[in-house]
Amino acid sequence: MGRPTLDVEAVQAFVTIADFQSFTRAAEALGTTQGAISVKLKRLEERLGCKLIERTPRLVRLSAQGAVFLNAARDFIAAHERALVALSCECRRFRLGIAEHVAGPEIPTLLARLNERDPALTIEVRLENSRSLLDAFDNGELDAVIVRQEDDHRDGEDLGPEHFGWFAAPGFNQRPGEPLRLAALAPCCGVRDIATRALGGAGIQWSEVFVGGGHAAVMAAVSAGLAVAAFSCRLAPPDTIEVGQRLGLPELPSSRIMLHSTLSDRRSREALRTLAAAYREHRAPKHASAECRPFVSDGWPSNAT
Template sequence: MIDRPLDLDAVRAFILIVELGSFTLAAEATETTQAAVSLKLKRLEERLDCRLVERTPRHVQLSAQGAAFLEHARELLKVHDRAFSVFTEQQERLVIGISDHVAGPELPALIARMNQQDRQLLIEVRIGSSSDLLRSFDRRELDAVIARFDAGRDDGKIIATEKFGWFAAEGWQHRTGDPLPVATMPEPCGVRRLAEKYLDEAGIPWTEVFVGGGVMAVSAAVMAKLGVAALARRMLPLGANDVGIRLGLPELPSLPILLHTRVRDGRSHTALSELSVAFKGAVRD
């Protein structure tokens, strides 16, 4: 029989380890050390007298007991937060801008998880180009922005870097002698400028065949076999292939993802830390 209550911080650490798939990322999300996170999990396992997580050099995996405990752990934190919310005055609001080139297919699940973890925090997300979002941030219309690196700014914190490549639909062929057909986003997209720069410096003739208002539109043009596009792999639908080497295109660099924020503490700060680490995990995978 369990005669002492569970440490809620340890329970929260266990959930983060599972959801982020890493002790290191869980430590970054809580702004502590990996050793501290490991110690919390160890004490929780000792308290429950079972092993919750199987540790391997590359990833963590739930044990049978951990899988059975996970939903109960989540429910325990929900009940705690609901009870605590009785004494809070009002719901806090966090308005985040996320660059179209950063927001990937995992975004809805990440936001849903954040809302479930803290019912007193309302998260509003706006998707757009990095330049537009940063202008809104400067006008104080946004609390934070997660965007690609902007050469004109030095106020962001790098949370991840992501490799870009040249992608085309399976079976698409470039006709010899024709300029390279490129699908891209409109100015002033930084990835567009980067692709143009590398093609021009390599002396590769190219022509713009599609301009889309977002990454999804550009990806659709790629899958429709209109041409190639400079994109990150995680943004692509199934069936897109990296054709850079086959076509002799210049290798594109890894681009940093930065967090610009004026939020320094409270619920919003905690949520931003967890979201930043979740993006890092998604890019890493």
């Protein structure tokens, strides 16, 4: 009996499930249903004669055999894509804007894997605030943007909620009677507006002790214990904790992550759909602070279902 032959779509389903640790998000990334990718995975497992993915109601993870097979499966998919590209010689690019308060640690990993899958596609990424990216999109400077929803509530594809919290270093000490020491981005930053409006509405005095310098600089100031800052719960520095309840700070309203795109060719839209799938959330939290947990260090959400 000869060696089993591999089906490209089945192997792609396995790799995508492994990447997202989620059948739901994998199905969204591939533009299909959970049932369809489950069938493809089962067919692949039967052909190989081993279990590749272990699935429980709360967890999706690789089996021991799946971990061994994963890198070879990635190489198989990449070789398949290179073969197609060699025939078509079609090089494409699109210009993507991602808001600084939306781009998470998973983005570099996703872009690298998209390049492996489709070497003929070049994605030019611009990181700025949501308002600047929307203006650039309207002016035709960008083909797609993933941004926080602005007050104009323009039409777009809703990728899910974005939750915010108050974060500080574990040793941060707010002295009684003094204004809250607040680190914030430039005045045009939407997250700064959310934070200052909430503090004003709650009658809490505050003083900006660190302003501007970019998102990374604000993260460094908060990690050093200099101040409190409002962060997207996905992007808070891993060495900080949510301190809103302890300091009696107001709950911050959630926003939405929106995708706007003018892309029309199939392969570019497939790549964008894979990026969008990383942002989707499927369970509404009871309160914002329940969602204030950072992503795991390998760039993929934990406990996805």
